[in-house]
Amino acid sequence: MPRVKSKRRQQLERAILLPLDWLEERSGLVGAVRYFLFRKVPHDTNWWHTLGSATLTAFLVQLGTGVILAFYYKPTPEEAYSSIQNITNELTLGWLVRGMHRWGASVFIILLFLHMGRVFLFGAYKYPRELNWLLGVMLLVLAMLEGFTGYLLPWDQTAYWATVVGINLNATAPFAGPFLSDFLRGGQEIGTETLSRFYSLHMLLLPGGLIGLIVLHLYLVIRLGVTSPPWSKEAAGAEREEVITAKRGLVEPRPRGDGGAAAGARGRPEA
Numbered sequence: 001m002p003r004v005k006s007k008r009r010q011q012l013e014r015a016i017l018l019p020l021d022w023l024e025e026r027s028g029l030v031g032a033v034r035y036f037l038f039r040k041v042p043h044d045t046n047w048w049h050t051l052g053s054a055t056l057t058a059f060l061v062q063l064g065t066g067v068i069l070a071f072y073y074k075p076t077p078e079e080a081y082s083s084i085q086n087i088t089n090e091l092t093l094g095w096l097v098r099g100m101h102r103w104g105a106s107v108f109i110i111l112l113f114l115h116m117g118r119v120f121l122f123g124a125y126k127y128p129r130e131l132n133w134l135l136g137v138m139l140l141v142l143a144m145l146e147g148f149t150g151y152l153l154p155w156d157q158t159a160y161w162a163t164v165v166g167i168n169l170n171a172t173a174p175f176a177g178p179f180l181s182d183f184l185r186g187g188q189e190i191g192t193e194t195l196s197r198f199y200s201l202h203m204l205l206l207p208g209g210l211i212g213l214i215v216l217h218l219y220l221v222i223r224l225g226v227t228s229p230p231w232s233k234e235a236a237g238a239e240r241e242e243v244i245t246a247k248r249g250l251v252e253p254r255p256r257g258d259g260g261a262a263a264g265a266r267g268r269p270e271a
């Protein structure tokens, strides 16, 4: 016998569903999120597959803390160091936000490498995911540049001399080297221009590029699905029978109002 819902419950459900339906009808966003959350993944997906999402989380933490730091940081040689001291010692919880951003940068890079290692060891870079691997390589380069440009911003002795070394190393590259180091330095010596450039790259260009590439990367992950572990029966190349499941709906997204016609047409039993 169907359970009778109380009036209060019905009102609550209507209040929640009304804005969602409104949004869905105009954008299809709710359906997209449902598809994302309930898409099929290999049944032996394991903890190693969480490294990509962990990297994404670390990146989001960097974005959040970075925006807060940008409220108070002053990108000039005269004020950069003192503004960082102010953030660390004077602002409420400034030390925490700065600490999260500074240590989070290392966490982000470490997770990035672990994720890349997982993808490599599972052979997940092979057909049809080569393009996603290439996007990943670009993400890696941009992430390293984020670290390099961010390191100068505290404008202390370590930051200054590390940047001198970094820029001089770039200068030794064949052909492009001198142009690259001139571009990064923005003049004859490391100073105001360099700091402005590094700041602009660090908080505008590189994060923008990273966000764009991450969106493409995730689009391909959703489109192609994730790879089973190499030891799995479901791994590429392994012989397997198609499992026909009677439990539909949650794991088998279908158009709204379809009423099971799509599944029926594919010869699946009705639930």
Ligand code: HEM
Binding pocket: 048, 049, 050, 051, 052, 053, 055, 056, 059, 112, 115, 116, 119, 124, 125, 129, 132, 133, 134, 135, 136, 137, 139, 140, 143, 214, 217, 221, 225, 226, 227, 228
């Ligand atoms: C900001 C950096 C990155 C983020 C946020 C990110 C995020 C993700 C996520 C969430 C997944 C799906 C879950 C998983 O397999 O862990 C994934 C899969 C994948 N990533 Fe990344 N990733 C990043 C960097 C990289 C790098 C550096 C590479 C390689 C050079 C790479 C190559 C791949 C490949 C090939 C897949 C598909 C794996 C499969 O099908 O099993 N990613 N990524």
